[in-house]
Amino acid sequence: MSRSGMIRAACVALLLALVLRPHWFTPVFAPFAPAGGPVIYERASILSLSLSHLGLVALASGLATLVAVGLAILVTRPAGAAFLPLSRTITNIGQTFPPVAVLALAVPALGFGAGPTLVALFLYGLLPIFETAIAGLSTLPPATMEAARGIGLTRWQRLIRVELPLALPVILTGIRLSVVIAIGTATVGSTVAARTLGEVIIAGLLTSNTAFVLQGGVIVGLFAVLVYDALSLLETALTRRLGRQSAGAEA
Amino acid sequence: MIEIDEITKLYEGTAAVDHVSMTVETGTITVIVGTSGSGKTTLLRMINRLIEPSSGEVRINGEATSALAKHELRRRIGYVIQGDGLFPHYTIAGNIGAVPKLLGWTKDKTRARVDELLDLFSMEPAQFRDRYPAELSGGQQQRVGVARALASRPDLLLMDEPFGALDPIIRARAQADLRHIQRQLGSTIVLVTHDMEEAIHLGDRVAVMDGGKLLQHGTPAEIIAAPATDFVAQMVGGVDRPLRLLSLIPVSEALEDGTADGEPIAPDTSLRDALSLCLWRGVEALPVADGDTPLGRVTLATIRARAAELA
DSSP states (O other), X not given: OOHHHHHHHHHHHHHHHHHHXXXXXXXXXXXXXXXXXXXXXOSSOHHHHHHHHHHHHHHHHXXXXXXXXXXXXXXXXXXXXXXXXXXXXHHHHHHHSOHHHHHXXXXXXXXXXXHHHHHHHHHHHHXXXXXXXHHHHHSXXXXXXXXXXHTTOOHHHIIIIIIHHHHHHHHHHHHHHHHHHHHHHGGGGXXXXXXXXXXXXXXXXXXXXXXXXXXXXXXXXXXXXXXXXXXXXXXXXXXXXXXXXXXXXXO | OEEEEEEEEEETTEEEEEEEEEEEOTTOEEEEEEOTTSSHHHHHHHHTTSSOOSEEEEEETTEEGGGSOHHHHHHTEEEEETTOOOOTTSOHHHHHTHHHHHTTOOHHHHHHHHHHHHHHTTOOHHHHTTOOGGGSOHXXXXXXXXXXXXXXXXXXXXXXXXXXXXXXXXXXXXXXXXXXXXXXXXXXXXXXXXXXXXXXXXXXXXXXXETTEEEEEEOXXXXXXXXXXXXXXXXXTGGGHHHHHHTTXXXXXXXXXXXXXSSOBOTTSBHHHHHHHHHHHTOSEEEEEETTEEEEEEEHHHHHHHHHHHO
């Protein structure tokens, strides 16, 4: 097994242990806990918090992908080009609003719980996906696009069979950035009672228990690193097939 | 038969193609030749309506192209472009089978057609079927591009500088292959190039364009022997004209009885190549033989006389 493969396997094992068998780590975190205080967070199962955390991220990122890619497709059509500046403005606003501010503003409308967090993650995730999708859809090989038109593919067929598959590796870069940002940002959602791993961190902050903060932080960090890694691998696999095109054309 | 009737394309009042009419007979190769900006590619792209004409119409076997939906029209017309334009995410079989799939052919029928075409282009189906375009050489990619255009047995094949990206040796081979396949299948081809040599070599008919106008349309011999304008004369290359004419005539048309020394040449060798050989060998006559059967000889004097009578 390669060196990077070993590191990857070690990270996966560590994460699984942290999520499924948190008590194994009592000796590790004990030095950081206040005297006589709890070392391992026990008010909720780490597994259920992790699943709820990832579920929230997946839902928000999924929606952000649908909307951002949809918008990018729209504004890269000749008829939709006029909407490009407007769409940019909207997605930029989503990015500039701090998630905490979105939470604060969304709570009166949506109440406490997962709702405001979902909105914040969704808005925050739009921009990277939107921008990379535009980049991917507007830099397709011209000869291939011309051939697609020339052999009689309709607009819709060109989009589904040629443009999206060829733009996919680039779009995936945006999704990857967006998902990783969301995994970290979702922790903030626990301030408005969303069930995420942020609950562990916030409990630690409120009771000055560094052990909780570390426990929550390490788990969230490992999730972010591993998801990033997995999506990178997928991206490389997709690019390799298409990327050989340029190398082959020179031969 | 393809009839191009008074077709015009205006861009902001300027004519890129200006009232061009011509007829392309079924089963022939017509080469449109011109410099860049001559309107040759615009003319080609109006045939499958990648560009909509401002006025005039194109009829394929009597039917106006405007009567069909664009994508349906294009599925009936093969299209080959420079740099092949293959789909990098499809296998070779997927690329060649793209149009049959659009036309709703069965999987078996498409597969059989793909293998048939790969064979036709001397590419072993079992070896190439499942590979991706990136794994092929430039010449192979170009052949797959032509195979894709031929897949659904189209009424007409349009080729836009199909050999432009190939190096000279592979280009000569690709031209010979195209000529051979066209004869075999009886395809109707309209090809655009800036290379007069290619036009003379491939075309049954050559159409010379400049500034959006069709200057001359005729057989290669007519174009070389009687250029309609100074521009056409310049295109066919002033001093090279006698040689270009000789390149159109096989030695079988200038045979005489008798023998000569040296390695015999084949009857389909052009008079130009025969002339070159005479000069190279320093001889007055060359023996001609079809395989082992001697047919006679061709002499320098005959070649000179043919050149003089054509000019």
